[in-house]
Amino acid sequence: MHCSSIRHISYSLPDKILTNADLASLYPGWTEAKILEKTGISQRHVVTDTETAGDLAERAAIKLFDEHQIDPQTIDFILLATQSPDYFLPTTACMLQHRLGIATTAGALDFNLGCSAYVYGLSLAKGLIAGGIAANVLLLTAETYTKHIHPMDKSARTIFGDAASATLISVAETERIWQFQLGTDGSGFDKLIVPAGGMRLERSSKTALEITDDSGNTRSQDHLFMDGTEIFSFTITTVPRTVKETLEKNGLKMENIDLFVFHQANKYMLDFLCKKCKIAPEKFYMNFADCGNTVSSSIPIALARAAKDGTLKPGMKVMLVGFGVGLSWGATIITW
Amino acid sequence: MTIQDKIQALEELFEADAGTITPETALDTLQWDSMAMLSLIALVNEKFGKRLNGQQLKALKTIQDILAVME
Numbered sequence: 211m212h213c214s215s216i217r218h219i220s221y222s223l224p225d226k227i228l229t230n231a232d233l234a235s236l237y238p239g240w241t242e243a244k245i246l247e248k249t250g251i252s253q254r255h256v257v258t259d260t261e262t263a264g265d266l267a268e269r270a271a272i273k274l275f276d277e278h279q280i281d282p283q284t285i286d287f288i289l290l291a292t293q294s295p296d297y298f299l300p301t302t303a304c305m306l307q308h309r310l311g312i313a314t315t316a317g318a319l320d321f322n323l324g325c326s327a328y329v330y331g332l333s334l335a336k337g338l339i340a341g342g343i344a345a346n347v348l349l350l351t352a353e354t355y356t357k358h359i360h361p362m363d364k365s366a367r368t369i370f371g372d373a374a375s376a377t378l379i380s381v382a383e384t385e386r387i388w389q390f391q392l393g394t395d396g397s398g399f400d401k402l403i404v405p406a407g408g409m410r411l412e413r414s415s416k417t418a419l420e421i422t423d424d425s426g427n428t429r430s431q432d433h434l435f436m437d438g439t440e441i442f443s444f445t446i447t448t449v450p451r452t453v454k455e456t457l458e459k460n461g462l463k464m465e466n467i468d469l470f471v472f473h474q475a476n477k478y479m480l481d482f483l484c485k486k487c488k489i490a491p492e493k494f495y496m497n498f499a500d501c502g503n504t505v506s507s508s509i510p511i512a513l514a515r516a517a518k519d520g521t522l523k524p525g526m527k528v529m530l531v532g533f534g535v536g537l538s539w540g541a542t543i544i545t546w
Numbered sequence: 547m548t549i550q551d552k553i554q555a556l557e558e559l560f561e562a563d564a565g566t567i568t569p570e571t572a573l574d575t576l577q578w579d580s581m582a583m584l585s586l587i588a589l590v591n592e593k594f595g596k597r598l599n600g601q602q603l604k605a606l607k608t609i610q611d612i613l614a615v616m617e
Contacts, residue, residue, distance in 0.1 A: 248581055365580060425580050439583045440600045446588065447597050478581075482588050 215382035220274035223255035250477025254371030254502035266374035267352035287344035291327035325534025327506035351506035362428035371502030375510035388543035398537035468526035474498040474508035
């Protein structure tokens with residue numbers, strides 16, 4: 211069995227910015243300060259009408275190649291996590307093979323997961339390397355949730371931002387990606403959903419009908435719906451259990467972990483999880499004030515930033531935990 | 547937790563002045579918004595180890611209803 215390791219991470223944020231002042235001007239009764247206090251987010255980067263997840267992923271991959279002098283021809287597998295693909299078909303990862311100048315001998319596939327996707331992507335990359343199928347896996351995450359969100363859905367628009375990340379996972383001398391603890395509960399499929407637009411319910415004038423809910427959020431079935439209270443309730447019960455199970459599976463204790471990088475959902479949720487999991491705040495990394503909740507890119511962006519600002523040092527053991535839409539969750543430990 | 551402790555915790559949750567909340571207080575006279583709901587889910591989970599779902603939250607009308615789940 212071959213061992214694997216994360217070699218490099220880069221990320222890309224779209225240029226356009228949505229500030230708290232922009233949101234406060236749209237939603238009566240809201241102030242910039244209140245939005246920042248409740249979410250820990252001061253601005254989000256959002257795509258324009260003509261930018262896609264494929265474009266963001268391409269930019270993140272090119273940054274990875276440039277920043278770390280990587281020859282695209284050495285990549286032999288592309289994994290792309292997205293729920294906003296450029297087309298129903300073909301696969302966005304296949305188009306990226308050509309756009310990035312990666313050899314036609316490389317494998318490529320998309321997989322449809324959200325906030326848990328990065329951890330799942332690492333598990334797939336580890337499996338491909340362990341099985342001798344690939345030696346250099348390019349794991350891409352790219353999401354444009356803002357395209358799914360109604361402009362007057364206050365809660366979703368405040369939280370989510372668009373982004374992409376690129377991670378190179380390569381065959382290594384020693385194993386630096388530990389065991390995974392994964393989980394799924396499809397009974398909660400409708401707690402975070404875009405109801406119309408797929409084959410189950412095609413878009414129509416009926417699905418485009420706008421409804422304003424009790425909290426004053428407007429959306430139609432063509433838009434993203436998030437039941438915030440249900441997602442919060444799911445998270446605060448599932449994540450602490452997953453942290454414990456991941457430690458047990460890897461034969462480690464809390465004190466063996468040098469840094470915890472959870473999906474960067476929002477400040478309120480993360481503060482609660484940090485306390486509930488009894489993690490020392492200095493070991494609990496949060497860095498999303500300028501980009502919001504970037505779904506599948508939130509963990510790799512946090513890792514790249516922690517490495518850059520000196521929080522994350524070589525040799526550290528880091529626990530990664532992703533959780534959200536599906537409902538789906540996953541955790542692992544990496545040695546940086 | 548005594549009933550006084552629970553009321554006090556709810557006054558903090560709703561950012562209401564001490565002594566202004568009673569079991570009869572209707573939730574629609576307080577700031578019963580999505581953030582308050584998240585705070586209540588967190589409080590009930592932390593202090594009573596229970597998981598509140600959306601349906602249970604929607605059924606809550608008064609402080610007394612909340613006190614009934616804080617057990």
